[in-house]
Amino acid sequence: MIRPAEAMIIMGRVAAPFAVSGWVRIQVFTERPDGLLGYRDWWLGRDGQWRQAMIEEAAVHGRVVVAKLKGCDDREAAAALRGCEVAVPRAALPRNAEGEYYWADLEGLRVRNLQHQELGRIAGLIDTGANRVLVVRGERERLIPFVGAVVQSVDLARGEVAVDWEADW
Secondary structure (H helix, E strand, O other), X not given: OOOOHHHEEEEEEEEEEEOOOOEEEEEEOOOOHHHHOXXXXXXXXXXXXXXXXXXXXXXXXXXXXXXXXXXXXXXHHHHHOOOOEEEEEHHHOOOOOOOOOOHHHHOOOEEEEOOOOEEEEEEEEEEOXXXXXXXXXOOOEEEEEOOOOOEEEEEOOOOEEEEOOOOOO
């Protein structure tokens, strides 16, 4: 079954085969490596083409997840999956609490400062350990801390984030 990319939230990427019996190593994009383990089925995609993958076994292995997918029974089959994105349907994700956002919801939003100057759009986020940082691309790239003192509001309906950040910073 193929699902449209808009209905998917990318949670990781197949990095490489793991051992010789069809297991894969997955680079996880969730806050915690075990965040992907709560889903019974994953979707694997490349170039907008998605197919369902049934999980036989999966476990956290350091900072990655290793998994045995149904029908992936040898190292060559696992190697063929290298580079595939791992996603779950948007509808399967838990609801956020007030003031919490999925990174995928923030990407692409316009960023304006308190003087109503557009600074660009969110191209991604970085987790520095101390806090998360918005990667904002406009006439230049800016790295803006995603902390309460800087981010004044997030309006998903309007597609906009207001920040206390000067245009020349």
